[in-house]
Amino acid sequence: MPLKVQFTPKFYIRASITMAIIIWVIATSIRILEILATKSGLDLEISRYLPILLQDLFYVFILVYYRFKIRAVESGNFVDLLWKVFATGLVTTVISLSIRLFYDSIADTMLAENEFLDTFLYSLNRALISVFLISTLTVWKKLILYQKSRKLIVYWNVFEVALFASIFFNLTGFTLQEHLIFEILFAILAIMAIILSANLKWVAYLNFKQKWKSVLIIVLITIYIFYFFTYLYISPEEAITNFNAIDDLFIIVVFTFLLFYSIFSLLVILFNLPTSSVFEKKMEEAINFQRLSQSIQQGENEDQIFDVLLNSSMNAVYADAGWIEVTLEQDEAKILSKHISRENINLVKEQIMTSKNRSVIKNPLATNTDSDRVLVGLKKSNYRSVFVVPLTIQNQVKGFMYLLNEVSDSFNKEMISIINTFASQASVSIENFRLMGEALLNERYKEELNIAKSVQRALLPKELDHNSSFSIHAFTEAAAEVGGDYYDTFQLSEHRFAIVIGDVSGKGTSAAFHMSQMKGIFQSLVQLDLSAEEFLINANTALSKCLERTSFITLTYFIIDTEEKTLEFSRAGHCPTLYYDKKKKETKYFQDKGLGLGIIRNSTYKNFIQVNKMSFDKDDILVLYTDGISEASNEEHDEFGYDRMKNLLQQNAHYDPMMIQKVFISKLYEFCGGKDLDDDYTMLVIKFN
Amino acid sequence: MIEIKKETENNYLNIVVNGEADASSSIHLDKAIKEAMEEGHQHILIDCTNLNYISSAGLGVFMSYIEEISEKSIDFILFGLSEKVLKVFGILGLDQLLTIKENKEAAIAAIREV
Numbered sequence: 080m081p082l083k084v085q086f087t088p089k090f091y092i093r094a095s096i097t098m099a100i101i102i103w104v105i106a107t108s109i110r111i112l113e114i115l116a117t118k119s120g121l122d123l124e125i126s127r128y129l130p131i132l133l134q135d136l137f138y139v140f141i142l143v144y145y146r147f148k149i150r151a152v153e154s155g156n157f158v159d160l161l162w163k164v165f166a167t168g169l170v171t172t173v174i175s176l177s178i179r180l181f182y183d184s185i186a187d188t189m190l191a192e193n194e195f196l197d198t199f200l201y202s203l204n205r206a207l208i209s210v211f212l213i214s215t216l217t218v219w220k221k222l223i224l225y226q227k228s229r230k231l232i233v234y235w236n237v238f239e240v241a242l243f244a245s246i247f248f249n250l251t252g253f254t255l256q257e258h259l260i261f262e263i264l265f266a267i268l269a270i271m272a273i274i275l276s277a278n279l280k281w282v283a284y285l286n287f288k289q290k291w292k293s294v295l296i297i298v299l300i301t302i303y304i305f306y307f308f309t310y311l312y313i314s315p316e317e318a319i320t321n322f323n324a325i326d327d328l329f330i331i332v333v334f335t336f337l338l339f340y341s342i343f344s345l346l347v348i349l350f351n352l353p354t355s356s357v358f359e360k361k362m363e364e365a366i367n368f369q370r371l372s373q374s375i376q377q378g379e380n381e382d383q384i385f386d387v388l389l390n391s392s393m394n395a396v397y398a399d400a401g402w403i404e405v406t407l408e409q410d411e412a413k414i415l416s417k418h419i420s421r422e423n424i425n426l427v428k429e430q431i432m433t434s435k436n437r438s439v440i441k442n443p444l445a446t447n448t449d450s451d452r453v454l455v456g457l458k459k460s461n462y463r464s465v466f467v468v469p470l471t472i473q474n475q476v477k478g479f480m481y482l483l484n485e486v487s488d489s490f491n492k493e494m495i496s497i498i499n500t501f502a503s504q505a506s507v508s509i510e511n512f513r514l515m516g517e518a519l520l521n522e523r524y525k526e527e528l529n530i531a532k533s534v535q536r537a538l539l540p541k542e543l544d545h546n547s548s549f550s551i552h553a554f555t556e557a558a559a560e561v562g563g564d565y566y567d568t569f570q571l572s573e574h575r576f577a578i579v580i581g582d583v584s585g586k587g588t589s590a591a592f593h594m595s596q597m598k599g600i601f602q603s604l605v606q607l608d609l610s611a612e613e614f615l616i617n618a619n620t621a622l623s624k625c626l627e628r629t630s631f632i633t634l635t636y637f638i639i640d641t642e643e644k645t646l647e648f649s650r651a652g653h654c655p656t657l658y659y660d661k662k663k664k665e666t667k668y669f670q671d672k673g674l675g676l677g678i679i680r681n682s683t684y685k686n687f688i689q690v691n692k693m694s695f696d697k698d699d700i701l702v703l704y705t706d707g708i709s710e711a712s713n714e715e716h717d718e719f720g721y722d723r724m725k726n727l728l729q730q731n732a733h734y735d736p737m738m739i740q741k742v743f744i745s746k747l748y749e750f751c752g753g754k755d756l757d758d759d760y761t762m763l764v765i766k767f768n
Numbered sequence: 769m770i771e772i773k774k775e776t777e778n779n780y781l782n783i784v785v786n787g788e789a790d791a792s793s794s795i796h797l798d799k800a801i802k803e804a805m806e807e808g809h810q811h812i813l814i815d816c817t818n819l820n821y822i823s824s825a826g827l828g829v830f831m832s833y834i835e836e837i838s839e840k841s842i843d844f845i846l847f848g849l850s851e852k853v854l855k856v857f858g859i860l861g862l863d864q865l866l867t868i869k870e871n872k873e874a875a876i877a878a879i880r881e882v
Binding site for chain 2: 582584585586628629630631633651652653654655672673674675678679680687688706710716718
């Protein structure tokens with residue numbers, strides 16, 4: 080089975096640590112062998128560069144290991160990171176100390192002189208220290224790059240590459256004490272390290288407690304670093320040829336960098352301690368702001384928004400007490416208070432009214448003075464300063480928030496502006512909440528209107544009563560969902576038919592209600608088989624009792640007798656009927672007297688109407704319509720008008736009723752152009768056979 | 769759009785109605801007539817010279833005062849109606865109930881007659 084290698088971070092971690100251990104074992108073995116060889120007077124002929132190279136590779140693998148081991152940093156876990164460094168340091172220190180202790184205990188024995196043991200333990204200790212140094216280096220890197228800019232990344236990369244290169248500098252054999260180039264390189268890298276150490280932005284994200292913890296841990300880490308340095312530093316005079324520890328440029332630079340960064344962060348944290356509460360406060364304000372803007376989505380109601388507003392505002396300005404007074408819908412006043420009783424609220428309100436020490440802060444966005452914020456100073460009260468913030472909803476001041484403080488002049492500019500932000504955010508939230516409610520309500524109204532529409536549709540007859548002596552066709556269209564146009568038919572006897580067309584004054588819902596009343600009146604009166612005149616008089620009496628004072632209904636009532644071939648009709652203020660006389664080939668309007676129903680609400684009504692009786696012939700045509708058609712206007716405000724209708728009928732008299740209607744309506748649409756119809760229109764065409 | 773002006777001239781009140789009296793603007797017309805009635809004017813002229821259009825709601829306003837006019841025997845005279853508007857009054861039958869004159873002179877003369 081072929082070995083499948085996946086280059087995941089886990090793989091790098093495992094591979095690098097394994098390699099590091101193997102290299103360390105080889106390097107240590109070589110050292111021990113060398114000692115053995117020296118003792119035996121042999122030359123192993125191992126290049127003197129090999130142990131150094133192995134050591135360098137060891138550093139490289141440890142670097143790789145930690146690069147993958149310590150991943151991304153989040154603002155919450157700075158202390159955890161520092162803790163890891165501390166733990167590594169602790170383990171290293173404990174081992175290092177126990178080695179020392181071990182040496183002390185065997186000081187007088189032969190073992191103390193054993194060079195092999197000495198070499199082994201020194202090598203182990205050294206490896207552990209470098210592990211600690213590199214792990215700390217990696218953590219410091221993460222902290223420095225916590226808030227990164229392009230420039231910082233470039234700078235760090237340069238430093239890192241230089242540092243990486245410095246690992247192999249020891250192959251040159253140069254030493255700090257003897258070679259100027261070593262000193263120059265060290266100086267350059269140290270300066271870079273110091274500059275990088277100024278990047279301490281992560282400190283700001285620590286809260287007070289975390290800062291204390293960090294200070295403690297960093298102090299301990301600094302102590303480790305010092306301890307390890309003294310442990311590794313062997314003055315050149317004492318140095319044994321094999322122990323070239325501190326002449327390692329890489330290690331020296333790392334030491335320098337770690338030390339500087341530790342000291343810098345220590346100082347910065349210490350100096351930041353007193354201001355950390357301010358930063359925390361700002362964070363809290365930001366969170367409160369978010370809560371205010373999000374409260375709507377969570378399905379909260381207005382009260383909860385005010386509650387969040389009051390709490391956040393009081394927190395933001397360190398208020399000792401406060402309350403919100405709002406007038407909600409239905410003019411119901413509401414008070415939401417915190418740390419203050421109703422009695423005290425009234426007391427403070429009185430004091431605010433009488434206080435002369437007040438300063439007004441204009442609201443730059445508002446035009447009226449209602450929305451000015453007021454700062455009031457009180458004298459004989461538990462509360463020395465009050466901040467009054469108006470709460471504006473949909474451009475109307477709906478309430479006030481009062482913030483009280485026991486100290487005088489306690490509201491600074493900063494606080495005022497944050498409160499303003501809170502107040503306006505709360506207003507926006509409430510506005511959104513209300514708009515959403517309105518939208519839902521509108522949706523429901525629409526639904527209701529649709530129901531009304533179908534109910535009203537059902538009030539108009541589906542089948543029109545007629546016999547073979549005439550054909551009839553109706554068409555109706557409402558401007559809104561419901562309208563006030565009405566038509567109906569009724570078969571009075573075998574040869575007699577009642578036909579009615581009507582129009583209620585006004586439009587929309589109120590017209591629709593009156594139209595349904597008219598339907599009721601028609602259906603009950605028509606059963607009595609009254610004359611056209613009697614019908615109108617009775618309808619007028621009935622409507623007088625139920626129509627609003629300014630409403631009226633126009634109507635024309637027809638009785639068609641197909642046996643006698645007569646037409647009886649009466650007009651109650653409705654549009655004059657259009658009539659085509661086939662014999663004379665002539666179209667005309669019935670211009671007779673009439674008065675709308677509900678205009679005169681007493682018995683004198685009968686004086687204002689008249690009855691017409693006439694006979695009809697084959698192919699005569701009656702066109703009944705409402706004023707929506709005759710008064711329809713185009714964009715130039717011209718009316719469709721009586722003349723146009725008359726001509727249309729004259730020219731299309733050879734068609735059947737449905738076709739005549741279609742011609743009329745298509746001509747009407749053509750005339751109006753793109754203009755929306757603004758009235759209901761209805762048309763009834765009757766053609767005698 | 770409607771524009772209503774009230775002018776007191778000699779012994780009568782002249783209400784000038786300009787524009788269109790539709791469902792929404794009729795409210796202003798109603799208000800003007802109502803005020804005139806409440807103020808106790810006995811001679812009221814309605815100048816319709818520049819009334820371009822009247823809807824059923826506008827007619828409803830005039831209609832609603834017919835009874836009060838006859839009860840209090842107020843001279844309530846409309847004049848200067850355009851042909852179109854006059855026709856609307858005529859079809860509904862309001863011309864039988866309201867005094868409508870051709871022009872202002874005729875309207876003033878009608879007041880004097882009484």
